[in-house]
Amino acid sequence: MIVSYDGLTRHVMDILEKGLGYTESQARITAEVLVEADARAVPSHGVARLAFYRKNLEGGFAFTDREPQVVRETPVSLVVDGKSGIGPSVAAFSMDRCVDKALEIGTCSCVVRDSNHYGMAGLWAERAAKRGCMAVAMTNTRKCCIVTFGKERLLGTNPIAVAIPGSGEEMFLLDMATPVVAHGKVEVYDRRKKPMPLGWVVDETGSVTDDASHIEDLFKSESSLGGHLFLGGEGEELGGHKGYGLGLMVELLCSALSLGRWSPETFQEPGSGSGITHYFAATRLDVFGDESAIKDSVSSILESVRRSEKADGHDRIFIHGEKEREARERAVREGIELDRATEDMLRRYSDEFGLTQLEELK
Amino acid sequence: MIVSYDGLTRHVMDILEKGLGYTESQARITAEVLVEADARAVPSHGVARLAFYRKNLEGGFAFTDREPQVVRETPVSLVVDGKSGIGPSVAAFSMDRCVDKALEIGTCSCVVRDSNHYGMAGLWAERAAKRGCMAVAMTNTRKCCIVTFGKERLLGTNPIAVAIPGSGEEMFLLDMATPVVAHGKVEVYDRRKKPMPLGWVVDETGSVTDDASHIEDLFKSESSLGGHLFLGGEGEELGGHKGYGLGLMVELLCSALSLGRWSPETFQEPGSGSGITHYFAATRLDVFGDESAIKDSVSSILESVRRSEKADGHDRIFIHGEKEREARERAVREGIELDRATEDMLRRYSDEFGLTQLEELK
Numbered sequence: 001m002i003v004s005y006d007g008l009t010r011h012v013m014d015i016l017e018k019g020l021g022y023t024e025s026q027a028r029i030t031a032e033v034l035v036e037a038d039a040r041a042v043p044s045h046g047v048a049r050l051a052f053y054r055k056n057l058e059g060g061f062a063f064t065d066r067e068p069q070v071v072r073e074t075p076v077s078l079v080v081d082g083k084s085g086i087g088p089s090v091a092a093f094s095m096d097r098c099v100d101k102a103l104e105i106g107t108c109s110c111v112v113r114d115s116n117h118y119g120m121a122g123l124w125a126e127r128a129a130k131r132g133c134m135a136v137a138m139t140n141t142r143k144c145c146i147v148t149f150g151k152e153r154l155l156g157t158n159p160i161a162v163a164i165p166g167s168g169e170e171m172f173l174l175d176m177a178t179p180v181v182a183h184g185k186v187e188v189y190d191r192r193k194k195p196m197p198l199g200w201v202v203d204e205t206g207s208v209t210d211d212a213s214h215i216e217d218l219f220k221s222e223s224s225l226g227g228h229l230f231l232g233g234e235g236e237e238l239g240g241h242k243g244y245g246l247g248l249m250v251e252l253l254c255s256a257l258s259l260g261r262w263s264p265e266t267f268q269e270p271g272s273g274s275g276i277t278h279y280f281a282a283t284r285l286d287v288f289g290d291e292s293a294i295k296d297s298v299s300s301i302l303e304s305v306r307r308s309e310k311a312d313g314h315d316r317i318f319i320h321g322e323k324e325r326e327a328r329e330r331a332v333r334e335g336i337e338l339d340r341a342t343e344d345m346l347r348r349y350s351d352e353f354g355l356t357q358l359e360e361l362k
Numbered sequence: 363m364i365v366s367y368d369g370l371t372r373h374v375m376d377i378l379e380k381g382l383g384y385t386e387s388q389a390r391i392t393a394e395v396l397v398e399a400d401a402r403a404v405p406s407h408g409v410a411r412l413a414f415y416r417k418n419l420e421g422g423f424a425f426t427d428r429e430p431q432v433v434r435e436t437p438v439s440l441v442v443d444g445k446s447g448i449g450p451s452v453a454a455f456s457m458d459r460c461v462d463k464a465l466e467i468g469t470c471s472c473v474v475r476d477s478n479h480y481g482m483a484g485l486w487a488e489r490a491a492k493r494g495c496m497a498v499a500m501t502n503t504r505k506c507c508i509v510t511f512g513k514e515r516l517l518g519t520n521p522i523a524v525a526i527p528g529s530g531e532e533m534f535l536l537d538m539a540t541p542v543v544a545h546g547k548v549e550v551y552d553r554r555k556k557p558m559p560l561g562w563v564v565d566e567t568g569s570v571t572d573d574a575s576h577i578e579d580l581f582k583s584e585s586s587l588g589g590h591l592f593l594g595g596e597g598e599e600l601g602g603h604k605g606y607g608l609g610l611m612v613e614l615l616c617s618a619l620s621l622g623r624w625s626p627e628t629f630q631e632p633g634s635g636s637g638i639t640h641y642f643a644a645t646r647l648d649v650f651g652d653e654s655a656i657k658d659s660v661s662s663i664l665e666s667v668r669r670s671e672k673a674d675g676h677d678r679i680f681i682h683g684e685k686e687r688e689a690r691e692r693a694v695r696e697g698i699e700l701d702r703a704t705e706d707m708l709r710r711y712s713d714e715f716g717l718t719q720l721e722e723l724k
Contacts, residue, residue, distance in 0.1 A: 077649035152671035206673025287439035311568025
C-alpha cells in the first residue's frame, strides 16, 4: 500500500496520542522520526517500530508521563536524565539544548541516561546540522553484538551518526550501526529461509554461520551466546577489531560518561525503564574559520569524490546521506510504500483504537 | 638486533639533530614518537620511518626552521598553521594547547593545516588522556584509499584515535587506520611473493585482488588507479560504505575545517610542504559528572568485556591499546628488536653523519 507522507504522519500521531497515551508533543516528534525513516527507505527504523514502542510502554520500559531533565550543566556540556520518557522526545529535548549552547559558546556535548529508543541516529545529527552546526549522535541499544574473540552478545548496535554541512543544502550525513548489518537483515533471510552472506553473525560457539533461522532462535532463547559481528567481521584479518573498537567507544561515550546503564543492563526490570543512553555533540563551524569558506571546502571535496573514477560496472559514487535524501524526495512526491506486515499492523491498531483507517494514496 | 629503549631514542635523536638538522626539541619529540611505535610493536610507524622523514626534508615537504603558529582561537577551539614544520613537533604543540584550553573551559577542538606526518595517531590521543582528558586525534595522509564503487586512490589512510581514561592506569585507546589494513602489510606480501587475503585492496579496474606485487607497481606508477579498501571491504554487502564514510569524515574534519589540503593535494609541489592536516579534540571528564565515578564506570565496562565468554579456540579478549601497552612494557624491560632493514639503515646513517654506531643490548 502506498500512502502519503502527511497522511501517514497524521495517522501515526493519532495512534500514539489517542491509542497509546502519548502527549501531543511526544506523538508529533515520534511520528516524524518514524515516518522520516520510511521516507528515507530505512524501514527497519520506520513505522513498523510502533509495535516495539508499544511493547516498551506495556513492559514498563518507557513512560508517557515523564519529561527529561537537565541534571548537570557546564558552559560546554549537558547531562540529561531521560526519566525513562519517550525516546524521540528525550532526544529532541537534549539535542536542541545542546545546539542552543553550541550556538552560544561554539560547542557543546550532551550525554543522556535513562532514555529510550530514539529512531534513526542520523536524524538527530541532521537536526543540529540544519541549525548550522556539525554534529554527532550516538546511542547504545539492547545487547546484540559479539566482541572480537568473544561469543556472547554484549554491546549494542551502537550507531555513529555524523553530520557536516556543506554549502547550500548539501550535507555529509554518515549514519552507521557499528556491526556489519542491522538485525532486520537477518530477519529477512530467516523469513525467506535463505543462507545469509558469511561474515554477518556468529553462532553460540563464536563461529561464522549463514543460518539465519538458527540465529533468530538464539536471539529468542535464554542464552546470550551468538550474535552480530562488528564491521570488519570475524577475527582481525579484515579489521573486525576496529569495528569492535568503534562499538566499544560508542558504549563508553553513551553509558560510562552518563553514568547510565551499558547495553547488557538495558531492558532488565519491567517498571524501571530500558536504561538506554545517548551521546550528542554540536559544534559551530565558524569556530574554525569563515563558515562559508569551510562549507565550500566540504562541498568541493564531496564533489571531487563523486566525480572520481568509477569501478568497472559502476556508474555512481554515493556520498553518505545522498541515497536517503533522494528516497525522501521521491517519498514526499510519490508517497511511501508500506509492506504488508506494517499495513496490517496499522489496520489492527486503527480498529483497536477506533481510528479512521489510513487511506491509500491515489 | 635488540637495542635498549633509551639507547635507540638517544641514537635517533642524534641522527635527527646532528644528521638532519632538527632542533633539539624537534629531535626529542620525533625520536620519542618513532621509538614508541617500535616499542608498541607497530614498526610501520617506527624508526624505519626515518628514511621517509629525511625524504620529506630533501623533497621540500618538511622544514626544520619553521615553527607552528596559532592563527585563530575561540574559547573552545584552535586553528594551527603548521608552516610545513616537523610533524610530531606540530602535533605536540597543537595537542598540548588544545588540552590547556580543555582543562580551563572543559573542552577544545583544534584543526591544523600545513603540517606533516606525525607518527602513530594514538600517541596524541594518549598524550591528552594522560592529562585527564578523553581525546581524539585524526590526520589525513597521501592518497591511497578507494571509495565504495570507485577505483581511484583518493582519500588517505585517515586514522581515528580515541582515548578514554579509566581508573588508575587503565585507558581505552583505539587507534585505527580507516582502511582494512595499513600499506605496510601489502609490502610484506610483496616481499614474500605470497597472495594477500582478498578484501584488502582493489586493482586498476576496481576489483579485489590478492596480487601484492601488482599493487606495489600501481602505487609506484603514474596511475592513480588501484589501492586500499576501507574497513568493510568491497561494495556494501559487508559494510564497505561504512568504512568509506569514516575515512571521508576524517578527511572533512582535518582538511575542510582547517581550510587546508585534502589527501589528493598533499605531497604535490616540492618546496610547498606536504600539506598534511590534523584534527584534535580534548574534553575533561568532569564536565559530565564525578570524574572518578566516570573512570570507574569505564573500567567496569572494560573489565566485563574482558571477562565475557570467549569464542571456541580463543582464551583472551583484548581491549584496544592493551596489546601495545604490554608490548611496550616488554620493550622497556627487554629491549626493542629491529628488523634487518632498519638496522642497516641506522648503520648507514651513523656512518654518513659520523655518529657512534648503536650498541646491541646485552
